[in-house]
Amino acid sequence: MSIDKIIAEAVSKAVKALYDVDTDPAQITPQATRKEFEGNLTVVVFPWVKAARKSPEAVATEIGEWLVSNEPAVEKFNVVKGFLNITIRPTFWNSVLAHIAETPDYGRVAVTEDSPLVMVEYSSPNTNKPLHLGHVRNNLLGYSLATILEACGNKVVKTNIVNDRGIHICKSMLAWQKWGDGATPESTGKKGDHLIGDFYVLFDKKYREQVAELIEKGMSEEEAKAEAPLLKEAREMLVKWENKDPEIRAMWEMMNRWVYDGFDKTYRRMGVDFDKIYYESDTYLEGKEKVLEGLEKGAMYRKEDGSVWADLTPEGLDHKLLLRADGTSVYMTQDIGTAKLRFQDFPIDKMIYVVGNEQNYHFQVLSILLDRLGFKWGKDLVHFSYGMVELPNGKMKSRTGTVVDADDLMDAMVTTAREVSQQLGKLDGLSEKEQAEISEMVGLGALKYFLLKVDPRKNMLFNPEESIDFNGNTGPFIQYTHARICSVLRKAEEEGIAITDYSDYVPGEREIALIQALADYPEVVRKAGREYSPALIANYVYELVKCYNQFYHDCSILKETDPAARSMRLTLSRQTARVIASAMGLLGIKVPERM
RNA sequence: GCCCUUGUAGUUCAAUGGAUAGAACAAGUCUCUCCUAAAGAUUAGAUAGGGGUUCGAUUCCCCUCGGGGGUACCA
Secondary structure, X not given: OOHHHHHHHHHHHHHHHHHOOOOOHHHOOOEEOOOOXXXXXXXXXXXXXHHHOOOHHHHHHXXXXXXXXXXXXXXXXXXXXXXXXXXXXXXXXXXXXXXXXXXXXXXXXXXXXXXXXXXXXXXXXEOOOOOEHHHHHHHHHHHHHHHHHHHOOXXXXXXXXXXXXXXXHHHHHHHHHHHOOOOOHHHHOOOHHHHHHHHHHHHHHHHHHHXXXXXXOOOOHHHHHHHOHHHHHHHHHHHHHHOOOHHHHHHHHHHHHHHHHHHHHHHHHHOOOOOEEEEHHHHHHHHHHHHHHHHXXXXXXXXXXXXXXXXXXXXXXXXXXXXXXXXXXXXXXXXXXXXXXXXHHOOXXXXXXXXXXXXXXXXXXXXXXXXXXXXXXXXXXXXEEEOOEEEOOEEOOOOOOOOOEHHHHHHHHHHHHHHHHHHOOOOOOOOHHHHHHHHHHHHHHHHHHHHHOXXXXXXXXXXXXOOOOOOOOOHHHHHHHHHHHHHHHHHHHHOOOOOOOOOOOOOOHHHHHHHHHHHHHHHHHHHHHHOOOHHHHHXXXXXXXHHHHHHHHHOOOOOOOOHHHHHHHHXXXXXXXXXXXXXHHHOOOOOOOOO
């Protein structure tokens, strides 16, 4: 049992004994005592002041006295206003550390047959352009969230819905057909997703030229945009695609394969993966069926022009279009279709969509519609709504060319990591393979940590030149600490230092603070799962690492001559490294053994 | 207009309603004959404004002023 729980239960008993008040121990959350006061844990006693009919100081003192006489873990206490500062018996911390060391999968809850099944959808790329910084945040959040939920004892299925059809794909295809001259990834040496993205940009360029011409001839802007021949051609292509025209379908399949090959490389390097991928070309027709089913059941209605709508005014929203008059699907319809297929494939208990906050309204509506259509998890679906990544000059826009490409970004990070490492001489004497591996870990670690340490719901600023650092609250700082611990442990092994009994050792301030931080880990993981926040893990591991560095600075480990102290510090180091690796693993960040 | 969201040091970020609002970067000053100085120590610097609830408010409620997003046939 954790020390927090021991204290919470003891306080609960104390309050019952002293004031005959029933308090759920879960409601009592001792916090780490501020460093300017003496003590390890602090309990706020204001909640019982009324029932006790005494001053906060008196209540705190009475509870403190009760604890010292009745709870063996408590050594002493002091009171500051309504704050009861509790000092744990120093040797008790040794047993806390030993317990951590003996716990397999420390911090994780085992997944069993009865565990709920959570499906996490993330990434959701379009097949007409490569992944950019926004996708990077999405991918890292989605992957990390899935990993955290698994650590919290859920069965997790990671999924991706690829938007592989629609007018935007036709634009790339048309541009390739017109001006591509048979270009392939092989012939150009370009990654497939970048090649297709280039044609999408080319289409847009030519299209705007046409629009400008038409405006010059006297058309209004709106009219020109709709009447441009290129757009009409793209629309025709979409109709052909929907009619399964063999030539168009063959081109579509070929070009999509190029894109998927490119995506796969990006995903692999980023370290994210999926258990099941859905394609909108498979799901968009399913949605239509489901909507028509809902129409029969009276959950939707049809307008005179033949379009199908849902009336959401009972829920305080508007009317929502689900099928156009010509019978074609809209975005919402496709999400319903995807939900249908997913539910056929998996016994989903909870569905989490990792999608940007610009779609809050969409998911509010989707939740209502899925519920109406009989999906048991529809009502409680989670829209993991994350904020946008902004650049110093504003929002990312593919049209203005202010997009940060995912592949370029990873390249730049790894290159910088290697340069910095070389300047510091950290890579001296290592093989080229090791140098490359470490640079990859450090560069991506910096990027991932930077994006994950921020509260996911908030918009964040990314400055390519200045944002990424390797000092301070960064991934490499944490990785470095891990590497340093590994170095100590290696040397201990080389010197044949054995771990002996340390239960009677009296740990110092630094050591206690570190054990306390390690003891917090399981609760942090659970909280991160409850609140869907990888940032909590990031902030925790940073605090832990700072704590370790202070300990490392003040306490000798290998040079310590007292075997009990040395054993305790080595164990402490080993467990810290273990928790760092585990916590960083929940963020999808690897930690090196040397750097 | 309406709806959602956000406002904390020069900058980027923290803070289940709890103590004197924490870090990092940038600026200044210390510490490597010592287990990896990508480190540690230290100085200066912030809750947009106004009300309310509370023993206690960055946190909850209301108003004002700024960001960002959405708003029915784009995804």
